[in-house]
Amino acid sequence: MNFWNDPLKVAADWLTGIFVGWGMNDIFAHVLVVFLGIFVLVLILMVIDILLVWIERKVVARFQDRIGPNRLGPFGLIQPFADIIKLLIKEDITPDGADKVVYNIAPMLSMMSVLILWAVVPLAPVMLSVDLNMGVLFIIAAGSIGTLSIIMAGWSSNNKFSVIGAFRQVAVMISFEVPMLAVMLIPTIFSGSMGMNAIIQHQNIWYVFLSPLAALIFMIAAIAELGRAPFDLAEGESELVAGFNVEYSGMKFGMFYAGELLHAFTFGGFWTILFFGGYRFFGLEQVSPFLAIAIILFKAMVGYWVIMWVKYTVMRIRIDQMLAFNWKFLTPVAFVLVMVTALMNALLRGAGSWLYVTGMFLSNIIVAWVSLEIVRSIGKKERERLEGPKQVAEAHH
Amino acid sequence: MTGEQIIFLIVGAVTLICGLLVVTVRNLVHAALWLVATLFGVAILYTLLNASFLAVVQVVVYIGAIAILFIFAVMLTRRQAAETGPSVNTNWWVGALMSVLTFAGLAYLLQTWSGFSKQASSIPSGFDAINQLGEALTSPVGYVLPFEVASVLLLAALVGAVYLAFNKK
Numbered sequence: 001m002n003f004w005n006d007p008l009k010v011a012a013d014w015l016t017g018i019f020v021g022w023g024m025n026d027i028f029a030h031v032l033v034v035f036l037g038i039f040v041l042v043l044i045l046m047v048i049d050i051l052l053v054w055i056e057r058k059v060v061a062r063f064q065d066r067i068g069p070n071r072l073g074p075f076g077l078i079q080p081f082a083d084i085i086k087l088l089i090k091e092d093i094t095p096d097g098a099d100k101v102v103y104n105i106a107p108m109l110s111m112m113s114v115l116i117l118w119a120v121v122p123l124a125p126v127m128l129s130v131d132l133n134m135g136v137l138f139i140i141a142a143g144s145i146g147t148l149s150i151i152m153a154g155w156s157s158n159n160k161f162s163v164i165g166a167f168r169q170v171a172v173m174i175s176f177e178v179p180m181l182a183v184m185l186i187p188t189i190f191s192g193s194m195g196m197n198a199i200i201q202h203q204n205i206w207y208v209f210l211s212p213l214a215a216l217i218f219m220i221a222a223i224a225e226l227g228r229a230p231f232d233l234a235e236g237e238s239e240l241v242a243g244f245n246v247e248y249s250g251m252k253f254g255m256f257y258a259g260e261l262l263h264a265f266t267f268g269g270f271w272t273i274l275f276f277g278g279y280r281f282f283g284l285e286q287v288s289p290f291l292a293i294a295i296i297l298f299k300a301m302v303g304y305w306v307i308m309w310v311k312y313t314v315m316r317i318r319i320d321q322m323l324a325f326n327w328k329f330l331t332p333v334a335f336v337l338v339m340v341t342a343l344m345n346a347l348l349r350g351a352g353s354w355l356y357v358t359g360m361f362l363s364n365i366i367v368a369w370v371s372l373e374i375v376r377s378i379g380k381k382e383r384e385r386l387e388g389p390k391q392v393a394e395a396h397h
Numbered sequence: 398m399t400g401e402q403i404i405f406l407i408v409g410a411v412t413l414i415c416g417l418l419v420v421t422v423r424n425l426v427h428a429a430l431w432l433v434a435t436l437f438g439v440a441i442l443y444t445l446l447n448a449s450f451l452a453v454v455q456v457v458v459y460i461g462a463i464a465i466l467f468i469f470a471v472m473l474t475r476r477q478a479a480e481t482g483p484s485v486n487t488n489w490w491v492g493a494l495m496s497v498l499t500f501a502g503l504a505y506l507l508q509t510w511s512g513f514s515k516q517a518s519s520i521p522s523g524f525d526a527i528n529q530l531g532e533a534l535t536s537p538v539g540y541v542l543p544f545e546v547a548s549v550l551l552l553a554a555l556v557g558a559v560y561l562a563f564n565k566k
Contacts, residue, residue, distance in 0.1 A: 027400065099426075099427075102426075102427075102430065132449065133449075133525065133526075133527050134449065134450055134453050134527055137450075137453045137454065137457060138453055140457050140461065141453050141456040141457045141460075141461065143461070144456060144457055144460050144461025144462070144465070145456075145460070147461060147465055148433060148460065148464070148465065151465065151468055151469075152430070155426060155468070155472060163472065167469070167472075170465060170469070174461070174462065174465060177461070194527065
């Protein structure tokens with residue numbers, strides 16, 4: 001067991017040895033080492049978060065045919081640090097009539113709900129904070145803390161725009177949680193576990209090939225959960241100024257913003273963990289844990305890029321259309337897909353792996369095709385109902 | 398005293414204080430937020446009992462759905478979130494009596510249970526609680542009937558809610 005095969009354990013043992021050598025209690029030393037581990041993880045995430053600001057701005061610039069930040073440092077790499085300094089020295093304003101305690105807790109909770117997600121992310125086969133056997137549910141639980149932070153921010157600001165923004169965002173988040181949870185059951189059915197590491201270990205074939213529809217629904221629900229375009233009506237500038245965070249200034253706003261970016265990156269990571277094999281890439285993850293970390297970060301970045309791609313391509317849709325889309329289309333499709341997958345899994349369990357994959361893939365295609373046909377026929381009927389009388393009236397003239 | 402006991406006492410005390418604040422605080426949104434804190438405390442208690450599935454479900458269902466709905470309802474129905482009337486009515490002593498009696502009854506029942514004063518045996522490694530729970534809920538010799546009855550009840554509640562909210566054209 002050397003450093004290159006299991007760096008976390010070696011480092012933890014080494015540190016515990018030092019602390020015990022200083023005459024510290026065994027248990028206390030262990031707790032301290034765990035705390036240090038969490039601290040280092042959060043530190044790394046925050047540094048990644050700073051770079052995400054730069055990535056986001058560069059990518060949006062390319063999508064909009066601009067160059068993006070390019071003045072400070074090579075490729076504008078120092079720009080985000082300058083932004084942070086600006087945010088830190090800005091005047092910190094608390095609006096009149098705001099609920100001070102709730103107002104100040106909300107940004108912290110928002111950031112925390114994102115950071116806590118990394119507790120279940122396996123970075124490498126041997127590097128993970130906790131191998132929780134209900135990782136899938138944990139994601140939803142962390143999301144509900146995020147929902148809470150948004151409603152706290154909206155209400156405590158004492159501003160009607162922020163309350164309306166919070167209402168919209170929360171309505172979206174609690175509705176899109178439903179298809180997301182349903183779809184996350186599909187990797188659970190395939191792997192027989194809700195733990196993130198077990199799901200990755202079972203992915204000899206990426207689950208996106210077994211269930212492309214589930215991967216698609218998960219992505220849509222994740223984008224809605226993040227409150228990004230086309231589901232960003234919580235901060236629809238033209239109607240609500242900036243939504244639930246109107247009144248926040250300086251670093252408190254920065255925490256919401258950074259939290260959103262890190263959240264998007266994290267969901268890119270969950271997308272790869274659930275459907276694209278996580279840290280696995282043709283056995284490369286066995287070579288070194290550091291290679292595995294590089295693989296999962298790269299894949300998470302690709303997922304993040306897809307989220308940005310959607311954000312800067314698709315226009316915002318109306319709140320009623322969005323909720324109708326969720327409750328009348330996405331949720332039923334997700335539930336049907338879960339049932340079909342469970343049934344197919346029971347039928348094909350004994351069959352060979354190629355038959356299993358083909359059967360799963362075909363059942364997904366059939367579910368997608370049938371649901372689209374149903375939607376199309378309903379849409380056609382609705383159109384006839386609306387346009388029918390008009391044609392009659394024209395004929396009468 | 399073990400570390401687990403210390404954590405239990407701290408979490409229990411915080412949960413009780415938060416629960417007390419839920420019913421005494423004047424501002425209804427604050428009361429809902431204290432309720433969230435109380436439910437968090439209960440989730441931590443579940444974790445201490447090695448029931449991590451229940452703990453996560455507690456957060457998802459009670460904080461993620463029910464507490465949020467409370468806050469929604471308070472914000473949508475009231476102009477002033479602060480309550481001005483008296484916080485207790487004339488029947489307060491009945492409520493107090495009932496809660497004391499319930500507590501005494503539960504304490505007495507626990508006293509007569511043989512496992513009350515025993516140390517809990519440690520859970521063997523590799524014990525998959527969530528798997529066992531799932532099998533117990535779906536096996537015919539387990540609790541499949543109560544589970545199904547409960548889901549039918551929830552479905553009926555759902556249909557009822559839709560019926561009440563349905564706008565007849």
